[in-house]
Amino acid sequence: MNFISAQATKDATMAESILKSMQTGKTFIHYNGNYHSKEFGGIYWYIKQQNPNLKMAVISVFESEDPELKVPAKDYIPTDFNLIIPTDMTKTFKIQ
Structure with missing residues (x-):
C-alpha cells in the first residue's frame, strides 16, 4: 500500500512540475517509465485533472x-x- 501511495505522490509531483514548465505555443515532451502513464493513469491523469483540454499523447514501446x-x-x-521494435535491435543496455 505504501508503494502505491508513494507512486501517486511522485506522479502528482511530476504532473505539477510539467504544468508549471509548459509554455504557450511550445511543445513539451516528457519521457517516463510505463507505470507513470500506463492506461492513461498516473502523470497523464493528474495533468488532465488540471487541464482537460490539453493535447497529450501516450506512446508505449514494445519489443516483438x-x-x-x-x-x-x-x-x-x-x-x-505503439512503437514496436524487434527484439534483436541494438540496445545500449539489456532489457530483462
Missing part, C-alpha cells in the same frame, strides 16, 4: 519477435501510439 512487428498480446496496454 513477430516479423511483422505486432504488439505481443500479453504486453498490450491501451495507448495513443
